[in-house]
Structure formats: C-alpha cells, structure tokens
Amino acid sequence: MKIPLTLVILFSSFLGFSQEKKLQFFQTDWGRQISYDAFCEKTKAAGYDGIEIWLPKDPKSQNELKLALKKHDLKVGFLNGTNRTVSFEESLKQYVAHFKILISWNPTYINCHTGYDFFSFEKNKAFIDAANKIAKENNVPIYHETHRGRFSFNLPDTKKYLAAIPELKLTLDISHWMVVHESLLQNQDSHLEEIINRSHHIHARIGHAEGPQVNDPEAPEWKEAVERHMNIWEKVIRKQWETNDIFTITTEFGPADYMPTLPYSQLPVADQWKANIYMMKLLKERFNID
Known part of the structure; x- marks a missing residue:
C-alpha cells in the first residue's frame, strides 16, 4: 500500500526528521593577502x-567586502572583541557600539573575543550580559569564543560563567584549552558535558598539549589529536542538531607565526589554506555530506 506523502511528512516530523x-562552513579571513x-x-x-x-575599519574596504560577498553569494560571520588596551568602561562602550554596526550587515552570527582573563567575574559578566541583551533585541546569534586571554581561557572558569548566565552561548575553539590544560582533556568528559551543550559554533583547528595549532593536521603524528577534536565536535554538532537544522563551523588554522x-627564514612549515580545506573535508566525511 502506498502511503500518502502528507502522512510521510507528518510522521517524519513527529520523529524529528x-x-x-x-x-x-565559513573560511577564516585571518592571514588573507x-x-x-x-x-x-x-x-x-x-x-x-x-x-x-573582523569588519575592516575604513569605508572603502567595507564597500569592497560587501560587493565581494554579494558577487560570490557568501554569508558572513563577524568577530567582535573586548579592547584590552583601554579602561573597562571605555572597552564596554566600544564593544556595544560595534555590535550595532555589525548587525546592520545582517550577519549569520557574531563571534566574540569577550572579556579579559585579568578582569573580575563581574566585569567579564558585564560584557556577556550586554551581548546577550543585543542578541535578544535584534534576533542575531551572538556567541562567545573559548579563547586564551579572555573570560573563557580555561574549562573550570568557563563553567562558572555558564552556571551563572543561562543565556551564555559559546563558540567552541577547544584547541586553546588543549594547550592551557596541557592535554587533550582525556578523562574530562564529565566537565565537558555542559560546554558541549552550550556550544553553538565551532572553530575547527587542531591544538595539542604544547600549542594551539599543530603544524599539519594531515601528518600521522597528530592522528590522536585530530580524532580527539573530531569526537568532541561531533558531540556538539549532534547536540545542536536536536533543535536546529543548521550548524555553523569556521575552519580556523592560522597563518605564520601562529602556524609554526x-x-x-620564518617560512611556514605547512599550507594554511590546505589545512583549512582538510578540516572541512574531514567534517564532511564524518557526517556523510557531499
């Protein structure tokens, strides 16, 4: 018996499919020449x-960027950050003002380098609260990256912010924590559970116990590190797919001198573009995506 298409759709919807x-996938502009x-x-x-x-400062470059995005039919994810070279009050003012400019571009998301590891909990929270208020008012996804030097520079402290701020959404760049904690975070899965639940975007770069970026993710000596990152990322993606049909990922291997x-000569030991393409390839293969 042939089942009507409408019933198939209703049944699939009931099952969550x-x-x-x-x-x-988003490509990083970092190192563009x-x-x-x-x-x-x-x-x-x-x-x-x-x-x-990062949105360029001068109007001419902004116009060139806008034209290029439109011409090549590309989405944009912007970065915003806490200026650590000025006072807390001035930095918070700049942070909020820049959101207004970025939102006018209708970005897919805004990823933030939020706070400062030398700020108090209350000062860092002020940046997060301001961003969350703007995200809600403008219906724009705003995420806060796990990043050295920021409020989220390590796993235990980040969990304190998650507990205190239910609206806090993360960009998971776990390569930073691999070097901060000098490990691949083996045997820390229980501590990672809430991080995974609250991560809404990923920076796909492979770190290790002694650095935030391996020299070449294709090299066999980094197989364990690559697989550890992939396992964590898969948990994040599948968790978010429970409630969202689309998950965003930035491939973010950086240029020299971030690249060893x-x-x-200071010549990079590997090709940044090739490394980022490889990360996209691995993730597509992992989820059987063409």
Whole structure:
C-alpha cells in the first residue's frame, strides 16, 4: 500500500526528521593577502558557505567586502572583541557600539573575543550580559569564543560563567584549552558535558598539549589529536542538531607565526589554506555530506 506523502511528512516530523540536517562552513579571513574579491571567489570555489572576518575599519574596504560577498553569494560571520588596551568602561562602550554596526550587515552570527582573563567575574559578566541583551533585541546569534586571554581561557572558569548566565552561548575553539590544560582533556568528559551543550559554533583547528595549532593536521603524528577534536565536535554538532537544522563551523588554522615556522627564514612549515580545506573535508566525511 502506498502511503500518502502528507502522512510521510507528518510522521517524519513527529520523529524529528522533518528537515535535512546541514553544516555551513565559513573560511577564516585571518592571514588573507589577496583582495576581498579574489578571496571570496577562492572561498566559494572551495565549497564554503561564507567567511568569518573582523569588519575592516575604513569605508572603502567595507564597500569592497560587501560587493565581494554579494558577487560570490557568501554569508558572513563577524568577530567582535573586548579592547584590552583601554579602561573597562571605555572597552564596554566600544564593544556595544560595534555590535550595532555589525548587525546592520545582517550577519549569520557574531563571534566574540569577550572579556579579559585579568578582569573580575563581574566585569567579564558585564560584557556577556550586554551581548546577550543585543542578541535578544535584534534576533542575531551572538556567541562567545573559548579563547586564551579572555573570560573563557580555561574549562573550570568557563563553567562558572555558564552556571551563572543561562543565556551564555559559546563558540567552541577547544584547541586553546588543549594547550592551557596541557592535554587533550582525556578523562574530562564529565566537565565537558555542559560546554558541549552550550556550544553553538565551532572553530575547527587542531591544538595539542604544547600549542594551539599543530603544524599539519594531515601528518600521522597528530592522528590522536585530530580524532580527539573530531569526537568532541561531533558531540556538539549532534547536540545542536536536536533543535536546529543548521550548524555553523569556521575552519580556523592560522597563518605564520601562529602556524609554526622555520627558524631564520620564518617560512611556514605547512599550507594554511590546505589545512583549512582538510578540516572541512574531514567534517564532511564524518557526517556523510557531499
């Protein structure tokens, strides 16, 4: 007996399979040395959905960026951050004001380098609360990256903020914590559970016990580190897919000198673009996505 399509749709919806689950990939602008147009063309051709970028300060560059995004049909995820070189009051003022500019671009999300590891809990919370208020008022996803030097520089302290701020949503760049805690966080899965539940975006870079970025993720000596990151990321993605059909990921291997370099010549030991493409490839294979 042939089942009517409407019943199939209703049954699928009941089971939670109403739409295909998707990953959207963003390429980092970090280290870009070509024009916005050329970079966006290259990014689109590689199979990305968008780019992640700090908004350029000058109007001419902003216009070039806007034209390139439109021409190559790319989404944009912006970064915003706490200025650690000025007073707390001035930094908070700048942080809030910049959100208003970024939101006018209708970004897919805004990822934040929030707070300062030398600020008090209350001062860091002020930045998070301000961002959450703006996110709610403007219906724009705003996430706070797990990052050295920020409120979220380590796992135990980040959990304190999560407990105190139910609306806090993370960008998980767990490579930072691998070096902070000098491990691949083995035997810390119970501590990672709430982090996984509250992560809404991923920075796909492989760290290790002695650094935030391996020299080449394809090298066999990093197999354990790659698999550890992939296992954690998969838990994050599958958790978010329970309530959202699309999950965003930025491939974020950085350029020299974040990329290890040779002495004297300072030439990078691997190719940043190739490393980022490899991360996208691994994740697509992991989830059987073309």
